[in-house]
Amino acid sequence: MAKLKIGFIGCGGIANQKHLPGMKQQAEKGRVDLVAFCDLIPERAEKAAKEYGTPDAKVYTDYRELLADPAIDAVHVLTPNISHCEITVAALEAGKHVLCEKPMAATEADAIKMIEARDRTGKMLTIGYQYRHFNVNYVAKKVVDEGWIGDVYYAEASLLRRRGVPTWGVFTDKSKQGGGPLIDIGTHALDLTLWLMNNYDVEYVVGTSFEKLGTLLDPDHQGQNNFRGEPDHWNNKTYDVEDSAVGQIKMKNGAVINLRASWALNMAEDRGANGQAHTMLAGTKGGLDTFTGQVRLNHIVGNEMATTMVGRVIPNFLPGFSQGPAPLSKEHDIWVTALEANDPSKLFVTAEQAYVVTKILDSIYYSSKHNKPVYFGEDGRPIYD
Secondary structure: OOOEEEEEEOOOHHHHHHHHHHHHHHHHOOOEEEEEEEOOOHHHHHHHHHHHOOOOOEEEOOHHHHHOOOOOOEEEEOOOHHHHHHHHHHHHHOOOEEEEEOOOOOOHHHHHHHHHHHHHHOOOEEEEOHHHHOHHHHHHHHHHHOOOOOOEEEEEEEEEOOEOOOOOOOOOOHHHHOOOHHHHHHHHHHHHHHHHHOOOOEEEEEEEEEOOHHHHOOHHHOOOEOOOOOEOOOOOOOOOOOOEEEEEEEEOOOOEEEEEEEOEOOOOOOEOEOOEOEEEEEEOOOEEEOOOOOEEEEEEEOOEEEEEEEOOOOOOOOHHHOOOOOOOOHHHHHHHHHHHHOOHHHOOOOHHHHHHHHHHHHHHHHHHHHOOOEEEOOOOOEOOO
């Protein structure tokens, strides 16, 4: 089998933390060649090509030139959220399969355009929700699927940082990201919860985003490190996204999900599993949560309430963050398997699933702005007045 030729559009943080080292593993297995690297900052593309690419890898600053190469089979879209739709649609139209980093798109309308382009071209599209592959969430999925908690009727999806404003990239620029912690990290918590519940049928959404601390705090005098252990220094004059957000999602079967996300919130401590998204599910037979980085199952044993810790606590390093040999990136192993088979049924994250996440997030922002709930129509799309 000829090796697949892969291109990367965007060579910044998430590329170096996850996609480049993850796909390097696949290159070392002889399954792919990493042949093209594009970034608006040429030095970043050149560095990525030198470190990860084939000897003849090409470097671009215009993604359209990369997409014009007929030899490239698939691309990773690793750019700010606002550009996901434009670049993904162009890539699909150019005959490339696409792995687009999360969130799928900045708006529900853009996500629909991406699905339509996929259907029109017959190419594969998946979204980079790597948290599904973390050990604790893999175990939680098995516990749910084996019926230990019964029918889930209430859930909480959270990633709350006391202070954790990303001070690199364009995270605090709404014109490029579309929002703040809700679309950045809340998206992971929501994806995990919907996936664990296997419930994507939404009735309505109501929510509020808070634009408070990002502009009020003097970051130079907080005496607080962010979640990476670095001093929090952001420009509170140009900060124009929310610093926290909450939402309630009512599903058509009556189940309710409470979603919470923050980069800055006046609370005593972070609420996340080792700084990562977590979920709590309550069902008719029992419940579970992943607050501690391990699955905690609460159920009835011998007619008594009991708590069982399921699985081991295993660090969930991204390939680019690991100390010593990097663990296998399951996300990229599955992606390459689907590419080799040209079989969308082998994709682990479907575009339809990721679309539901995006339309819920978009609806929370709309609900907050207009101070009213957003109902979903028979076609599953939000009804915006």
